[in-house]
Amino acid sequence: YIILTKRLYSSTAKRIRVRDALNSLETGSIIKVQGWVRSVRSQKHNIFLHVSDGSSLQPLQVVASSDLNTRDLTFGCAVDVTGRLEKSPSKKQSMELQANRIDVVGECNPVDFPFKIKGHHSLEYIRQFPHLRCRTNAFSSLLRIRSQATAAIHAYFRDNNYVQIHTPVITSNDCEGAGELFQVEPAGNEWNLDKENHHFFSVPAYLTVSGQLHLEVMAGAFPAVYTFGPTFRAENSQTRRHLAEFYMVEAELAFTESLKDLMKVMEGLFKTTTENLLSHCAEDVELFHKYISPGNMEQVDLMMKRNFNVISYTEAIDILNRSSEQFTFKPEWGCDLQTEHEKYIVQHCGNVPVFVTDYPYELKPFYARDNQDQPQHTAAAVDLLVPGVGELCGGSLREERLELLRTRLEKAGLNDTYAWYLQLREFGSVPHGGFGMGFERYLQCVLGIDNIKDTIPFARFSHSCVL
Numbered sequence: 001y002i003i004l005t006k007r008l009y010s011s012t013a014k015r016i017r018v019r020d021a022l023n024s025l026e027t028g029s030i031i032k033v034q035g036w037v038r039s040v041r042s043q044k045h046n047i048f049l050h051v052s053d054g055s056s057l058q059p060l061q062v063v064a065s066s067d068l069n070t071r072d073l074t075f076g077c078a079v080d081v082t083g084r085l086e087k088s089p090s091k092k093q094s095m096e097l098q099a100n101r102i103d104v105v106g107e108c109n110p111v112d113f114p115f116k117i118k119g120h121h122s123l124e125y126i127r128q129f130p131h132l133r134c135r136t137n138a139f140s141s142l143l144r145i146r147s148q149a150t151a152a153i154h155a156y157f158r159d160n161n162y163v164q165i166h167t168p169v170i171t172s173n174d175c176e177g178a179g180e181l182f183q184v185e186p187a188g189n190e191w192n193l194d195k196e197n198h199h200f201f202s203v204p205a206y207l208t209v210s211g212q213l214h215l216e217v218m219a220g221a222f223p224a225v226y227t228f229g230p231t232f233r234a235e236n237s238q239t240r241r242h243l244a245e246f247y248m249v250e251a252e253l254a255f256t257e258s259l260k261d262l263m264k265v266m267e268g269l270f271k272t273t274t275e276n277l278l279s280h281c282a283e284d285v286e287l288f289h290k291y292i293s294p295g296n297m298e299q300v301d302l303m304m305k306r307n308f309n310v311i312s313y314t315e316a317i318d319i320l321n322r323s324s325e326q327f328t329f330k331p332e333w334g335c336d337l338q339t340e341h342e343k344y345i346v347q348h349c350g351n352v353p354v355f356v357t358d359y360p361y362e363l364k365p366f367y368a369r370d371n372q373d374q375p376q377h378t379a380a381a382v383d384l385l386v387p388g389v390g391e392l393c394g395g396s397l398r399e400e401r402l403e404l405l406r407t408r409l410e411k412a413g414l415n416d417t418y419a420w421y422l423q424l425r426e427f428g429s430v431p432h433g434g435f436g437m438g439f440e441r442y443l444q445c446v447l448g449i450d451n452i453k454d455t456i457p458f459a460r461f462s463h464s465c466v467l
């Protein structure tokens with residue numbers, strides 16, 4: 001009889017998520033929660049469990065009588081719990097689940113499990129377990145924040161009338177021209193590809209380094225477009241800021257004649273997304289600011305309150321040369337800014353993000369618009385440098401003038417390759433420009449995460465492609 005009623009009881013229970021249970025105002029309702037045990041505590045008559053299901057940082061406290069068979073109930077196991085939702089007498093949580101039935105769905109041997117109850121594991125430690133780290137508080141918070149930030153970015157562009165374009169992952173162009181390409185060919189030899197230029201696509205094809213050129217195509221028909229997807233760089237540098245596969249948000253605006261328009265969008269995107277995170281993921285963001293990057297909340301507050309700075313590249317070089325800092329790379333007009341330079345510039349500007357504009361023409365790819373301001377020959381390009389990370393965004397106005405573009409491509413021996421790109425300037429060309437923002441670097445900056453490998457579900461970098 002008892003078993004029968006228990007079955008009946010559990011089949012009529014409404015299945016809800018932990019977050020909804022915690023926020024529920026209805027006491028006495030019969031619910032079912034499914035999740036993973038984050039802690040177990042036994043007292044004389046009762047056992048207390050914390051159950052998490054990824055919906056919130058805070059777990060649901062489950063109280064059950066010690067009579068329930070709890071042999072397999074350990075830290076890390078998967079459970080199915082049915083019971084009555086009641087107001088909790090403890091101040092630590094609003095609601096608790098008084099269980100009538102607990103089924104262990106999947107056992108977990110806590111001795112072998114790499115995480116321990118109440119263990120404060122570092123991000124570096126949990127990184128060794130890419131298949132398990134989503135079960136820790138810190139990484140599940142990161143994943144919820146990442147998901148919310150993705151939604152916020154799409155919302156920002158939709159609210160500002162952009163059209164989303166799915167730019168291709170496989171492409172025959174190397175947009176940045178930096179030569180950090182992964183080539184794509186079929187595995188195995190059923191295609192009989194030999195060395196005589198028999199590529200699968202007939203031409204060499206690569207994983208994309210940027211969706212920019214495809215967005216420029218679309219900016220010939222839509223005034224504002226964006227893309228948000230994976231991009232790839234075969235960089236052999238194992239730094240805390242580089243990944244071989246990362247997500248980039250890229251936007252392209254037509255009828256745009258000034259870098260100011262682009263900077264406005266970059267600042268708007270940064271601030272709107274961050275505001276959204278602070279209100280929708282407060283608890284998760286707080287976990288980072290409290291335990292992982294103390295002090296970063298003040299940094300975020302500052303970035304949100306202040307207008308971003310704007311300085312020219314030439315001014316940046318002056319600032320660097322006037323400083324008493326000993327740089328490994330001597331700052332000189334014409335050289336790219338190194339990480340140490342970027343860091344100094346951000347500090348110099350009061351730890352507020354800073355746009356650096358108008359770089360030496362020769363430093364920028366063929367598409368950057370010529371400022372034609374001799375003798376210091378510059379291009380209308382801009383980078384956004386942010387505290388803790390350095391370069392977060394890079395963008396430029398694009399050369400829309402057919403003859404100038406043709407001459408530059410000719411010099412680089414690229415006018416055949418980019419015949420289609422030249423045609424964009426032949427048929428209804430308009431002044432336009434755009435930028436890209438590294439999504440993982442954005443998360444690094446807002447959450448104060450030291451290593452970029454801890455901002456992405458599965459990190460790919462040289463000599464590492466686990467799972």
Ligand SMILES: NC(=O)C[C@H](N)C(=O)O
Nearest residue numbers: 210212250394434435436
């Ligand atoms: N869309 C952009 O302007 C981004 C630029 N192509 C980059 O990869 O830095």
